[in-house]
Amino acid sequence: MEYANLRRQAASLKRSLFDQGYLDEQFCQVEDLQDEASPNFAEEVVSLFFKDSARLVANIEQAMEKYPGDFNRWDAHMQQLKGSCFSIGASKMSNECTSFRNSCAEENAEGCRRSFQKVKREHAILRQKLESYFQLLRQAGPARTATRSGGK
Amino acid sequence: MLLDAMMMEPRKRLMGMERDQFPVGMRVLAVDDDRVCLKVLEGLLRRCQYHVTTTNQAITALKLLRENKDMFDLVISDVHMPDMDGFKLLELVGLEMDLPVIMLSVNGETKTVLKGITHGACDYLLKPVRIEELRNVWQHVVRRKFSNRETNNNLDFCKEYSKNPTTDSYHGLSQVTSGSSDQGNRASKKRKEPHSEEEDEGDDNDAQDNDEPSGSKKPRVVWSVELHRKFVAAVNHLGIDKAVPKRILELMNVEKLTRENVASHLQKYRLYLRRLSVVASQQASIAAAFGGRDPFLHMGAFEGIHSYQPFASSAGIPSFNPHGLLSGVGATAFGLQDLAPSKAIQCASSNGAVSHCIGDTNKFHIANLQEKNQANLAQGLTAPLVQPQLQQKWIHQETSDLSSFFSGSALANTMSGTLQRVTSSSLPPVELLECTQIKVGAHSSIRIPSASSGLLERSVGLSPYLQDSSISQQCAIPIDDGFSVNKLPLHIPFVDVSTTKLDASFVAPEQDMDQKGKFPERVTVLPSESLIAADRSKCGTRSSGSTMLLLSDTERHSKYLKFGVASNSRHGMDEMVNGSFNYNGSASVPEQNDVYDFGISKLQGGFNSSSCNFDGLLNSIIKVENDDVPFADNDLGCELFPLAPIGGAVEVADTAALQR
Numbered sequence: 052m053e054y055a056n057l058r059r060q061a062a063s064l065k066r067s068l069f070d071q072g073y074l075d076e077q078f079c080q081v082e083d084l085q086d087e088a089s090p091n092f093a094e095e096v097v098s099l100f101f102k103d104s105a106r107l108v109a110n111i112e113q114a115m116e117k118y119p120g121d122f123n124r125w126d127a128h129m130q131q132l133k134g135s136c137f138s139i140g141a142s143k144m145s146n147e148c149t150s151f152r153n154s155c156a157e158e159n160a161e162g163c164r165r166s167f168q169k170v171k172r173e174h175a176i177l178r179q180k181l182e183s184y185f186q187l188l189r190q191a192g193p194a195r196t197a198t199r200s201g202g203k
Numbered sequence: 204m205l206l207d208a209m210m211m212e213p214r215k216r217l218m219g220m221e222r223d224q225f226p227v228g229m230r231v232l233a234v235d236d237d238r239v240c241l242k243v244l245e246g247l248l249r250r251c252q253y254h255v256t257t258t259n260q261a262i263t264a265l266k267l268l269r270e271n272k273d274m275f276d277l278v279i280s281d282v283h284m285p286d287m288d289g290f291k292l293l294e295l296v297g298l299e300m301d302l303p304v305i306m307l308s309v310n311g312e313t314k315t316v317l318k319g320i321t322h323g324a325c326d327y328l329l330k331p332v333r334i335e336e337l338r339n340v341w342q343h344v345v346r347r348k349f350s351n352r353e354t355n356n357n358l359d360f361c362k363e364y365s366k367n368p369t370t371d372s373y374h375g376l377s378q379v380t381s382g383s384s385d386q387g388n389r390a391s392k393k394r395k396e397p398h399s400e401e402e403d404e405g406d407d408n409d410a411q412d413n414d415e416p417s418g419s420k421k422p423r424v425v426w427s428v429e430l431h432r433k434f435v436a437a438v439n440h441l442g443i444d445k446a447v448p449k450r451i452l453e454l455m456n457v458e459k460l461t462r463e464n465v466a467s468h469l470q471k472y473r474l475y476l477r478r479l480s481v482v483a484s485q486q487a488s489i490a491a492a493f494g495g496r497d498p499f500l501h502m503g504a505f506e507g508i509h510s511y512q513p514f515a516s517s518a519g520i521p522s523f524n525p526h527g528l529l530s531g532v533g534a535t536a537f538g539l540q541d542l543a544p545s546k547a548i549q550c551a552s553s554n555g556a557v558s559h560c561i562g563d564t565n566k567f568h569i570a571n572l573q574e575k576n577q578a579n580l581a582q583g584l585t586a587p588l589v590q591p592q593l594q595q596k597w598i599h600q601e602t603s604d605l606s607s608f609f610s611g612s613a614l615a616n617t618m619s620g621t622l623q624r625v626t627s628s629s630l631p632p633v634e635l636l637e638c639t640q641i642k643v644g645a646h647s648s649i650r651i652p653s654a655s656s657g658l659l660e661r662s663v664g665l666s667p668y669l670q671d672s673s674i675s676q677q678c679a680i681p682i683d684d685g686f687s688v689n690k691l692p693l694h695i696p697f698v699d700v701s702t703t704k705l706d707a708s709f710v711a712p713e714q715d716m717d718q719k720g721k722f723p724e725r726v727t728v729l730p731s732e733s734l735i736a737a738d739r740s741k742c743g744t745r746s747s748g749s750t751m752l753l754l755s756d757t758e759r760h761s762k763y764l765k766f767g768v769a770s771n772s773r774h775g776m777d778e779m780v781n782g783s784f785n786y787n788g789s790a791s792v793p794e795q796n797d798v799y800d801f802g803i804s805k806l807q808g809g810f811n812s813s814s815c816n817f818d819g820l821l822n823s824i825i826k827v828e829n830d831d832v833p834f835a836d837n838d839l840g841c842e843l844f845p846l847a848p849i850g851g852a853v854e855v856a857d858t859a860a861l862q863r
Contacts, residue, residue, distance in 0.1 A: 077331045084246035092246055100239045130283060134309045135239040137331040 057191035064184050073177055077140030094185045100139050101178050107132040108171060115167065125163060126155040132170075144173040226253065226341030230274065233257045234264040234292070235281035235307065240330060244279065244307075247334045253341075261287035265295060272300050272425075276344045282308040282319065290322045297323035301425070303343035307332060424464045433457065434468060443476070 068074045085092040111128045118124050129151050136145035147170040154162030231253045235241040241257050248255040256275070258264050261284050268275065278296055282289035293304045303325040308315065311329045319327040325343040328336055426434070437454035438446040448466035455465070 080331075080334060081243055081246070084243070084250055088249070089246065096239060096242050096246075099242060103238055127283075130309060131237060134237050134281075134283075134330055137309055138237070138240040138243045140331070 054191045057187050061184055061187035061191060064180070064187065068180055068184070071143075073141070073143050073173075073180060075140045075142040077137065077142075079140070081139055094188075096139060097181050097185065100135055100141075101181075104132060104135055104174060107135070108174060111167065115163070120158075120160065122155040122158050122160075122163070126152055129155070141173075141177055144170060144177055147173050226251070226344070228252065228254050229341050229344060230254045230276045231256070231340075232264055232267065232275045232278045233280075234261055234278065234284070235259060236261075236284045236286070237281065240281065240307075244332060247332065247337050248279075250334060251338050253337075260284075261289070261292045265292065268296060268300050268302070275302060277303050277305065277340060279305045279307060279340070282306055282310065282315070290318060293319070293322045293324055299425075301347075303347055305340055305343070424460065426468060430455075430457065430460075434465070434472070438469070438472070443473075 065074075069078075081096055082093045089095070107128065111125060111132070114121070114124050114128055129148055133145055133148040133152070136142075136148055147166055151163055151166035151170060154160075154166055231248055233241060233244050233248065233255060234257075235244065236259050238259055241259055245255050245257050256267070258267065261280070264278070264280070265287075268278070280289050280292055280296075284292075289306060289308075293306060296302055296304050304323065305326045305328060306319040306324040307328050307330055308319075309330045316327045326340065424430075433455045434451065437451040440454060441447070441450055446469065448462045448469055451469065452460060452462050452465045
């Protein structure tokens, strides 16, 4: 009972993340890769993502301070972050990354800064939401692998 | 027919077996500095039932690959990595291990994708990668294996029917390369696999039946410089006409080398020679124009041919190696290209071939070219295209194999640069080409995958030109004696590029020339010198050497030859660059050196300036690729194409002709 409830909550949280555009199809693919061999695959990938992305965000911030006007450098860093976002399906965040890169291409420092703030914000929001999501799943127990109640 | 039928069977069996078992368990090496992507990729690949190894450092990946060349079937790599550029890794893997490499990136811009392809990538995927795409990647591996196996199979069959193996190989090869669609696998042969020849463990039959791509552990035979040297020495000893794989194998006395390996290598070598001879004749004409130079005539120098190996016979046309040019490593290969094509433009027919070359990395090109070449070759003319391509490929190959030999990158760079330039300029070449009989254009084409194709075609056309009347028609430069130097020195540079290789190839004076009457003489490629020189000089000098190959009997030729020789000394490039070749204006290569320079310097200059027709794409691509690398480095001569930079180039040719 309890578990089913939790699972339902997790499912609806996930749905809302999709509806609001935080996540996209790619995330489903990642979750699909989960199986008996790697039962926590999705969670592992996501936590790896947040670890790496936090580092990348810090790098970008540092680069923006230390090398003002070095758009190529900023862009290079951001490209890395964008790649990660793509891989897990973090669509809102990757959109902000793209706009950051566009600003770099235009050499628009102010635009870059603004985009970067958005990137950071999306990053924080997504992290929080996904953490809740996985926590729910964890609480819902290993029965996760069974048919997902409430549908995806 | 019977042979075909016979071959189909085992092939089918093989295919069937492969289908059942492969691609399950295919061993993939995934490289990406982004751990998240890597992890997801790993998961996806595992889901496809591949056997995955991951590393987030390119250097580690290379180490793994080098330690055991048979450990993996496929490599998937990200483009942007901090420790090594993905393209560089791609090149190295392609050259050293001849494994299929797939590129990954978030960047899907056309020019980046183009760069990937020209550097030799089998495929270019965009992140995020979908599992459907990964499910299909095994095809790349199978294609390669089939290409190699085809050769072996053909050889086997030939053996059974007690035919001359080499002949059969050719036959088989041509069949394959002709890309008959009905022959399923044959098509895959188009992919040039010049380097690696799978050693048959046990008999060929075993290979056919039991070899499973996924588990195939056949060691690939890499035709290193040493090996190739031995091969060439053996061939020379026996005489190029009498050289049969069995005897060559005996003379070479190398462990673990099978007759099949030798046979297929011989095939390639022969094609290469043919190409060279075509080029040589062109060169000769140019040389003749220049004045006599030391006759290189020694064919013996096949040493230079080392690089030859890459010329997968099938590929005949060394894929112009866009790679090379672009990445620099493969560049050397391109350099050669230049050589050939210069006139190429003329041959419309070759165009087709050329286009092939251009698009892809060697492999692709070669495949295409082969087909074309096959046809051309059949005609007795190694389509100039082929030559360039071959050369390129050859060069490219060389680079890979002999990477140390040429310090490939160095050459490549130069070459690439030149080629690029050439290509860029060559684009317009059509007009140019016409004038220049020289294929020079061909060179250029190679580089530019897309753009060049058009260019190449033109230039290529020239090569085959020899046979085709088109060539003669087009070119204003009549090669009266055979080498109307008119052509625009481009040729010469061309020679350089291939440097050593050409020499070898020239040995076989291509008939082409004669057709038009342009190249009466067979240029005995003086490979030895140039080749050797090439080795040493790698750059420019080498190229000069290549030109030298043309051993024309006539004095002209000798002069021409000298040209080559001179180049050996490196001067070729440098000198030439500076001078004489004014493409735009003075195409005529006043002196050998000049000629040399022409091609090179001018090419570069002309190239860029002429604003090749290519849509800016090529130019930009090319330009980006190489900074003006003076031909000095590599014979880039190939770049000759610039001869006729858009429209204007043609003039050069004319002038040259006039001067002559």
